[in-house]
Amino acid sequence: MTATLNRDELKKKRDKYLFPSVRQLYSDPPNFVKGKGVHLYDEKGREYLDMFAGIVTVSVGHCHPKVVKTTVQQVETLQHTSTIFMTQPMVDLAEKLAQITPGNLSKSFITNSGTEANEAAIKVARLASGRNEVIALQHSYHGESHLAGTLTANHNYRPDIMPAIGIVHAANAYCYRCPFQKTPDSCQMECVKDIERVIQTQTSGKPAVYIAEPIQGVGGTITPPDDYFKEVKKVLSNYGVLFISDEVQTGVGRTGTHWFGIQSYGVEPDMITMAKGLGNGLPIGAVITTPEIAEKASKQQINTFGGNPISAATACTVLEVIEEEKLMANALEVGNYIKAGLEDLQKHFPDLIGDVRGKGLMLGMELADKKKTPLVQETMRLVETTKDDGVIVGKGGLYGNVVRVKPPMTITKEHADIMLKSLKKALESTAKVSVG
Ligand SMILES: Cc1ncc(COP(=O)(O)O)c(C=O)c1O
Structure with a gap:
C-alpha cells in the first residue's frame, strides 16, 4: 500500500x-x-x-455493515467466473429484480454500469423491434460511451466528433423553463406533442425506442408533471415504439413511493435500466425487460465482469437492507x-x-x-x-x-x-x- x-x-x-x-x-x-x-x-x-x-x-450509507459483510464474504469465497459460467449471486439478483419491477419485466442482463445497461437496452430494443431509430430527450444524461454519449443531450458531455447515428431528441418536460414558453396549467402537454412531431419529421415514422429518465438527474432534477408519461405512452403505442425507463438515478426506492421512479407516474415501461444505488458503490448495472423482448436477443451476450459474484451478492444485500430498514x-x-x-x-x-x-x-x-x-x-x-x-x-x-x-x-x-x-x-x- x-x-x-x-x-x-x-x-x-x-x-x-x-x-x-x-x-x-x-x-x-x-x-x-x-x-x-x-x-x-x-x-x-x-x-x-x-x-x-x-x-x-x-x-x-457508506460501508453499511451488512453490505460490507456480504461483500467481504464473497471476496473471500469466489470473485470471478464471468457470464459463461453459472453462479448463484447473479441468478439470485435477477430473481429479485423480477420481483421488484412492475408488470411483466422479468428477464435481466447484468452489467457493470449504467452506461452499459443503456447500451444493452438499446441493442435489445433494436433487435426486438427490427427498427433502428431512437428518441431521447433534451437535457438528458445516459452515460459515457459513444452511444450513450449521443443519447445524452447536454453539450457538456456529448462527443463533439462523430456522434452515433439514428438518435434524435425531443423537448423535455422542463416546466420551469418550458421549451414552448407555456405554463403547466395551459400548456396541454406541448412537450408530448413534440415527441410525435419528432417521430413524424426526424425519423422514418417507425422508431425503435424512446428512452427517458423519470426525473432527469444530471439535467438538474427536471421532474415532469404527473400525467406526462401516461400521455407519452399513448404516442409511443400509436407508433409501436418501445419505452426504456432509465432509472440509474431514480431506481431502488430513491423517489420514495416505489422501487422505480416510473411507477409513480402509473406507467409500465418495456425495459428498465438501473445501476448506481443498486450496488451502493460497487460497480453494477442491469437492464430488465419482458421475456418476449429478451428472447429476441438471440446471439450470445458475454460480459466478463457483468453479474460478477461480488457485485451481484452485494446488490442482493443492498435491496434487502432497503426493505429491512x-x-x-x-x-x-x-x-x-x-x-x-x-x-x-x-x-x-x-x-x-x-x-x-x-x-x-x-x-x-x-x-x-x-x-x-x-x-x-x-x-x-x-x-x-x-x-x-x-x-x-x-x-x-x-x-x-x-x-x-x-x-x-x-x-x-x-x-x-x-x-x-x-x-x-x-x-x-x-x-x-x-x-x-
Ligand atoms: C440517468 C443516468 N443514466 C446513465 C448513467 C451512466 O451510468 P454510469 O456512470 O454508471 O455508466 C448515469 C450516470 O450518471 C445517469 O445519471
Missing part, C-alpha cells in the same frame, strides 16, 4: 497522471479517505455530511421534509432560488433570479461554501445552476437540518455578494 498523501501532493499527482477531463466538483477538493453512514472523512479526519451519496450511488418510506418522509425546507429557503431568497423540485430524496434547487437568469457563479460558490462548512451537495443542470440533494436513503431529519442551515448560511453570503 502507498502512504496516504496530503491533499496538495494528491492534486499534483492527479494532474500529472489522470486525463484532464476527469474533473472534480470542487476547485479545491478534499481528499476523502473514509466513509461511514452519511459521512465522509478527509485525510485529516474532518467529517463531511454527504448529501450527494457519491453521484447518487451510496443508497444505504424501510428506507423507501424514509426517503419519502425525509425527502418531503427537505423539500419543504428548500421551499422555505426559496421564500427567503426569491432573487436567488427560482425553483425547487423532485420527489423523495431526488431533489433539486435551481438558482436563478426573478427573470430566470441562471446564477452559475453563485451556484458554484454555494457548493464550495457548503463544502467548506462540512456539507457536500451536488451540482447539475445544463447551465450548472442546480443544487442537487440526493443523499443516502438512511438520512435523518437531524442531518437534513444541518444541511438546510448550511445552505441558508451560504445563501446569505451569496445574497450579500450579489447586492455588493
Whole structure:
C-alpha cells in the first residue's frame, strides 16, 4: 500500500497522471479517505455530511455493515467466473429484480454500469423491434460511451466528433423553463406533442425506442408533471415504439413511493435500466425487460465482469437492507421534509432560488433570479461554501445552476437540518455578494 498523501501532493499527482477531463466538483477538493453512514472523512479526519451519496450511488450509507459483510464474504469465497459460467449471486439478483419491477419485466442482463445497461437496452430494443431509430430527450444524461454519449443531450458531455447515428431528441418536460414558453396549467402537454412531431419529421415514422429518465438527474432534477408519461405512452403505442425507463438515478426506492421512479407516474415501461444505488458503490448495472423482448436477443451476450459474484451478492444485500430498514418510506418522509425546507429557503431568497423540485430524496434547487437568469457563479460558490462548512451537495443542470440533494436513503431529519442551515448560511453570503 502507498502512504496516504496530503491533499496538495494528491492534486499534483492527479494532474500529472489522470486525463484532464476527469474533473472534480470542487476547485479545491478534499481528499476523502473514509466513509461511514452519511459521512465522509478527509485525510485529516474532518467529517463531511454527504448529501450527494457519491453521484447518487451510496443508497444505504457508506460501508453499511451488512453490505460490507456480504461483500467481504464473497471476496473471500469466489470473485470471478464471468457470464459463461453459472453462479448463484447473479441468478439470485435477477430473481429479485423480477420481483421488484412492475408488470411483466422479468428477464435481466447484468452489467457493470449504467452506461452499459443503456447500451444493452438499446441493442435489445433494436433487435426486438427490427427498427433502428431512437428518441431521447433534451437535457438528458445516459452515460459515457459513444452511444450513450449521443443519447445524452447536454453539450457538456456529448462527443463533439462523430456522434452515433439514428438518435434524435425531443423537448423535455422542463416546466420551469418550458421549451414552448407555456405554463403547466395551459400548456396541454406541448412537450408530448413534440415527441410525435419528432417521430413524424426526424425519423422514418417507425422508431425503435424512446428512452427517458423519470426525473432527469444530471439535467438538474427536471421532474415532469404527473400525467406526462401516461400521455407519452399513448404516442409511443400509436407508433409501436418501445419505452426504456432509465432509472440509474431514480431506481431502488430513491423517489420514495416505489422501487422505480416510473411507477409513480402509473406507467409500465418495456425495459428498465438501473445501476448506481443498486450496488451502493460497487460497480453494477442491469437492464430488465419482458421475456418476449429478451428472447429476441438471440446471439450470445458475454460480459466478463457483468453479474460478477461480488457485485451481484452485494446488490442482493443492498435491496434487502432497503426493505429491512424501510428506507423507501424514509426517503419519502425525509425527502418531503427537505423539500419543504428548500421551499422555505426559496421564500427567503426569491432573487436567488427560482425553483425547487423532485420527489423523495431526488431533489433539486435551481438558482436563478426573478427573470430566470441562471446564477452559475453563485451556484458554484454555494457548493464550495457548503463544502467548506462540512456539507457536500451536488451540482447539475445544463447551465450548472442546480443544487442537487440526493443523499443516502438512511438520512435523518437531524442531518437534513444541518444541511438546510448550511445552505441558508451560504445563501446569505451569496445574497450579500450579489447586492455588493
Ligand atoms: C440517468 C443516468 N443514466 C446513465 C448513467 C451512466 O451510468 P454510469 O456512470 O454508471 O455508466 C448515469 C450516470 O450518471 C445517469 O445519471
